[in-house]
Amino acid sequence: MAPAHVLILPFPYQGHVIPLMELSHSLVEHGFKVTFVNTEFNHARVLQALPNEGGNLKGINLVSIPDGLLPGEDRNDLGLMTEGFTKVMPGHLEELIRENNEKGEDTIKWLIADQSMGWFFPIAKKMGVRIACFWPASTACLAINLLIPKLIEEGVLDEKGWPKREEMLQIAQKMPHIHTSQMAWNQIGDPRGQPTIFKLVTDNTKYMELAEVTVCNSFYEIESGAYTLFTNLLPIGPLLPDSKFNKPLGLFWPEDSTCMSWLDQQPPKSVVYVAFGSLAIFSEVQFKELAHGLVLTGRPLLWVVRPDFTTGLSKEWVDDFLEANKEKCRIVSWAPQQQVLAHESVACFMSHCGWNSTLEGLRNGLPFLCWPYFTDQFMNQSYICNVWGNGMKMETDESGIVSRERVKDRVEELLASEEIAKKVQELKEFAARNLSIGGTSYQNFKRFVNLMMEE
Known part of the structure; x- marks a missing residue:
C-alpha cells in the first residue's frame, strides 16, 4: 500500500x-x-x-x-x-x-x-x-x-x-x-x-x-x-x-554550530544560555543592562542575538563588549538550540518563554529565568513560576527596566535554589516517561497515526 x-x-x-x-x-x-x-x-x-x-x-x-x-x-x-x-x-x-x-x-x-x-x-x-x-x-x-x-x-x-x-x-x-x-x-x-x-x-x-x-x-x-x-x-x-x-526543523536563520565546540570547553552546569526567540526586540538601554548583568554573574555566557534583536545599538559597542569579555562570552546570531539545551555545560535558560523553548528546556532539565515578550508567553511564564516551580520571573524596576544588578542577583538565586532543582528533575522525568514506549504521549501518537492510516 x-x-x-x-x-x-x-x-x-x-x-x-x-x-x-x-x-x-x-x-x-x-x-x-x-x-x-x-x-x-x-x-x-x-x-x-x-x-x-x-x-x-x-x-x-x-x-x-x-x-x-x-x-x-x-x-x-x-x-x-x-x-x-x-x-x-x-x-x-x-x-x-x-x-x-x-x-x-x-x-x-x-x-x-x-x-x-x-x-x-x-x-x-x-x-x-x-x-x-x-x-x-x-x-x-x-x-x-x-x-x-x-x-x-x-x-x-x-x-x-x-x-x-x-x-x-x-x-x-x-x-x-x-x-x-x-x-x-x-x-x-x-x-x-x-x-x-x-x-x-x-x-x-x-x-x-x-x-x-x-x-x-x-x-x-x-x-x-x-x-x-x-x-x-x-x-x-x-x-x-x-x-x-540531524533533521532540519525549518529554521529561518542558519545555525551557528561553532558554539557547540565552545560549550565543550566549559565546566559542567556553568553556562547561562540566553535566547529570546524569533520576534522579541530589546531597547538599547535594556540590552546594555542585560549584557553588563550577565557579565557580573562571572559565569560563561552563550547569548543568541539576532541581527534585528535591538534598535539603536552600534556594532562597535557589541564588538567592544565581546573583546572585553572574550574569555567567557559567546554571542551567535542563531544557535542549534536543542543541542545547546541538551549540553552538559548549560546551567540555566534565560528565555522569552515561547512554548517550544519552554518544552525544550523542561525536557532537558534546565531551570528558567522568564522574560516574556508577547502573546502566550506570559501564560507560559505563569506555568513555570507559579504551577511547575521550575523557574523565576525577571522583574523590572520603576522605569520598566531589568537592571544589571537584578540580572546578576536573579541568576544567583535561581542556581542556588534546591527546590527549583528538584522540580526541574521531576519535570524532566515526566517528559522522558511520556516519550518512552507505553507513555501517554507515545500511545496517543500511535492512536493518531492509526487514525490517519485508515482507508
Whole structure:
C-alpha cells in the first residue's frame, strides 16, 4: 500500500513551523509522505538556512504559496500578516490540492493544519480531505480560546476581547493564573492589529469542529487541568523526532554550530544560555543592562542575538563588549538550540518563554529565568513560576527596566535554589516517561497515526 499523503500547514511564524516540522519527521518515520507548505517569504528563508547538503528532508516536500504582502512589508506585524494571508492563501491552497489530486496518484488524504489556520478547514472538507487540527502552544492557551464566549458572558471580557475587569484569572485547578490584560490576542505588539487577531482566534475555534482530531504539543502531567476541562484534546508531546539532532526543523536563520565546540570547553552546569526567540526586540538601554548583568554573574555566557534583536545599538559597542569579555562570552546570531539545551555545560535558560523553548528546556532539565515578550508567553511564564516551580520571573524596576544588578542577583538565586532543582528533575522525568514506549504521549501518537492510516 502506498504511503498516505499528508499536507502540513503551519501558521507562518518560526515558533509554529518548528513543531510541525518535528511532527512531519515523525510521520515520515511511520511511512507517510508529507507536503509542507510555507509562505514564499518563509520558504526562501528555510532553504537558505538549510545545511549545505540540504539537510535530511527525506519524505518531506517543501512547497510555497504567497502570503498576500508586498516585498518590504513588515512580516513581524501579526495583524498585517493575518490580513494578508487570509485573503490570498485559501485560493492557492485549494489550487495546490486540486493540481496534486488530479494527477491520480499520491492523493492528499489528510490536512494537518495549525489551529490558527483553521479558516482553511471548510475548503479542505469540501475537497474531501480529512482534517487534523494541530495546536502548537500550551493547551491552557487553547482552553482559554475555547472559553472566550463564556468569559464574555461572565463579564470578564467585552465583545472585542478586551478585559472588562482587571484581575488575575484561573479557569481551572492546576492551570496558570493569567491577568485579564495579558490574554494572548491582546499582547501582539501593535494594538491596531488586535481586532484582526481576535477575529482569527474566535473564528478558528469554531472551525475546529470540522477536524476529526486535535493534537497538542504537550503532555498530560504538565497540563492536567486543561485536559480535564477538554478531554477530547490529544497530547502527543513533547515532540522530539530526532535525538541526534540531524533533521532540519525549518529554521529561518542558519545555525551557528561553532558554539557547540565552545560549550565543550566549559565546566559542567556553568553556562547561562540566553535566547529570546524569533520576534522579541530589546531597547538599547535594556540590552546594555542585560549584557553588563550577565557579565557580573562571572559565569560563561552563550547569548543568541539576532541581527534585528535591538534598535539603536552600534556594532562597535557589541564588538567592544565581546573583546572585553572574550574569555567567557559567546554571542551567535542563531544557535542549534536543542543541542545547546541538551549540553552538559548549560546551567540555566534565560528565555522569552515561547512554548517550544519552554518544552525544550523542561525536557532537558534546565531551570528558567522568564522574560516574556508577547502573546502566550506570559501564560507560559505563569506555568513555570507559579504551577511547575521550575523557574523565576525577571522583574523590572520603576522605569520598566531589568537592571544589571537584578540580572546578576536573579541568576544567583535561581542556581542556588534546591527546590527549583528538584522540580526541574521531576519535570524532566515526566517528559522522558511520556516519550518512552507505553507513555501517554507515545500511545496517543500511535492512536493518531492509526487514525490517519485508515482507508
